[in-house]
Amino acid sequence: MKKIKLFSAVFIAMALMSGAAYAQYVTIYSENMGSTTTNTPVDTNVFQNLDISYSATATDVRATSPSANSSYTYYPNASGEANLFMSKDSASVFIASGISTEHFKNIELTFGLRKEANVTTLSDLVVEYSTDGANWTPITITQWERWKNGISDNDNYTSGTVSNMPTTSSTGWYFITCAAADNNIPAVSSLYLKIGKILGSDKIRIDDITLTGEATPYFTINEPENGQTYGLCDSIEINIDVQNFNFTTSLGGYMVPGDGFLKIESQVIDIVASQFGVSLSSPVYCDKTIMGMINNLGKFQLPEDTYTFTVSLVDNDSILIDNLTETVTFTVQGAEVATPVFSLESGAYHMPTTVEITCETEGAEIYYTTDGTVPSKENGYLYEGEIEITDSTTIMAIAYAECAYDSKVAEATYTKDVTGVADFNANNVAVYPNPATNVLNVMANGYSQVDVINFLGQVVYSSRINDSNVQINVNNLNSGIYFVRLQNAENTVTKKFIKK
Numbered sequence: 001m002k003k004i005k006l007f008s009a010v011f012i013a014m015a016l017m018s019g020a021a022y023a024q025y026v027t028i029y030s031e032n033m034g035s036t037t038t039n040t041p042v043d044t045n046v047f048q049n050l051d052i053s054y055s056a057t058a059t060d061v062r063a064t065s066p067s068a069n070s071s072y073t074y075y076p077n078a079s080g081e082a083n084l085f086m087s088k089d090s091a092s093v094f095i096a097s098g099i100s101t102e103h104f105k106n107i108e109l110t111f112g113l114r115k116e117a118n119v120t121t122l123s124d125l126v127v128e129y130s131t132d133g134a135n136w137t138p139i140t141i142t143q144w145e146r147w148k149n150g151i152s153d154n155d156n157y158t159s160g161t162v163s164n165m166p167t168t169s170s171t172g173w174y175f176i177t178c179a180a181a182d183n184n185i186p187a188v189s190s191l192y193l194k195i196g197k198i199l200g201s202d203k204i205r206i207d208d209i210t211l212t213g214e215a216t217p218y219f220t221i222n223e224p225e226n227g228q229t230y231g232l233c234d235s236i237e238i239n240i241d242v243q244n245f246n247f248t249t250s251l252g253g254y255m256v257p258g259d260g261f262l263k264i265e266s267q268v269i270d271i272v273a274s275q276f277g278v279s280l281s282s283p284v285y286c287d288k289t290i291m292g293m294i295n296n297l298g299k300f301q302l303p304e305d306t307y308t309f310t311v312s313l314v315d316n317d318s319i320l321i322d323n324l325t326e327t328v329t330f331t332v333q334g335a336e337v338a339t340p341v342f343s344l345e346s347g348a349y350h351m352p353t354t355v356e357i358t359c360e361t362e363g364a365e366i367y368y369t370t371d372g373t374v375p376s377k378e379n380g381y382l383y384e385g386e387i388e389i390t391d392s393t394t395i396m397a398i399a400y401a402e403c404a405y406d407s408k409v410a411e412a413t414y415t416k417d418v419t420g421v422a423d424f425n426a427n428n429v430a431v432y433p434n435p436a437t438n439v440l441n442v443m444a445n446g447y448s449q450v451d452v453i454n455f456l457g458q459v460v461y462s463s464r465i466n467d468s469n470v471q472i473n474v475n476n477l478n479s480g481i482y483f484v485r486l487q488n489a490e491n492t493v494t495k496k497f498i499k500k
Contacts, residue, residue: 029049372394392413
């Protein structure tokens with residue numbers, strides 16, 4: 001059984017922080033184009049982000065004219081070294097695909113741009129995003145900044161918008177901003193980003209493509225999984241991962257400000273609280289203190305039922321935040337032990353004979369009676385080996401296994417065949433060799449049907465016979481105990497043999 005784990009160590013550490021709300025601007029994606037010493041095709045270049053796919057047209061990666069060198073950095077945090085080079089008189093393009101922007105909003109794009117000629121303006125650029133790689137949406141450029149002789153020389157700093165980018169003495173590196181306020185770059189699991197230039201514009205270079213955004217709160221219910229089925233003895237692990245959320249909490253009667261609470265609604269809370277004797281009931285508004293209590297309740301199991309587990313993030317007024325709610329449904333279900341099986345079917349047999357009882361459920365214990373009463377652990381015998389029958393008998397059997405419902409009761413009635421012919425014939429039936437490997441010989445007179453039955457009571461060979469000597473091919477049988485049953489219109493005789 002597993003311990004309840006509502007919160008990971010990272011989550012707990014985050015929860016113990018107080019102060020600022022969850023909103024924070026962070027880098028989502030940043031690409032510095034790697035490092036190269038020669039002109040390198042995009043598809044063979046080693047980029048900074050190995051998990052992102054890159055493609056390009058009329059674009060390669062070069063080390064010349066870097067965005068930073070030993071003397072100057074041409075815009076804040078310029079990486080230098082490699083950059084993208086887009087050829088003159090070509091519709092050049094560079095595409096990065098597979099960028100995750102999930103759980104961010106107010107996403108802003110920035111990049112470094114080097115004009116290779118005075119005539120190039122921002123209107124020559126192609127900057128777009130896509131969520132499917134087929135349909136593209138323009139990204140609006142809102143500002144350019146330039147440190148003409150490097151960022152250390154602030155006297156040469158200039159900035160402006162798309163319409164007033166200089167075209168005279170303007171060759172060099174610029175820092176381009178596509179502000180979130182002027183764009184709506186979406187939060188998706190796989191974003192496509194395109195930067196290029198239109199046909200006929202002069203050559204340019206691109207470096208340090210960066211996406212930043214405001215982290216938004218979210219949570220994931222890792223366990224239990226929606227639709228999962230547990231057995232009666234299975235332990236339940238509840239694991240909820242909460243990110244970008246600063247919990248409100250109470251310490252010694254004082255409230256420490258935060259963003260709100262994790263709200264849990266489920267009958268599981270009431271059941272587990274009852275088991276451990278704690279004062280919790282659904283719904284629970286988890287601050288840091290309650291969270292710690294739930295996290296340390298211990299191991300638990302649940303009775304058979306279907307359960308719903310709803311988790312939400314709410315603010316300090318218990319109002320749902322950004323529609324952050326999720327419900328999972330899981331089931332606790334008991335299995336039934338397989339019904340016991342007799343090696344011999346009900347019928348008339350020459351006695352003494354033996355019966356074996358098996359159960360397909362692994363680890364099951366079988367209890368049986370021979371007096372016609374219903375067996376149980378309190379009434380009957382624990383089955384430990386074959387049962388010898390010397391007279392007409394009814395055997396009833398039931399099987400038990402841990403964390404499962406009792407099996408159905410199996411019943412078989414065996415009648416002693418008292419005819420003289422049967423006694424005579426039984427004494428004149430021989431089965432050899434025993435054990436047998438390939439061929440089993442059966443010597444018998446006066447029988448018309450021969451069957452071979454396995455340990456589970458299943459007929460694995462059956463044939464009509466009219467001869468007193470029969471050979472049965474047992475080569476393809478698994479090793480184990482089998483029974484040969486001979487029958488005619490009036491009598492049945494059973495002999496046991498072993499297949500090696």
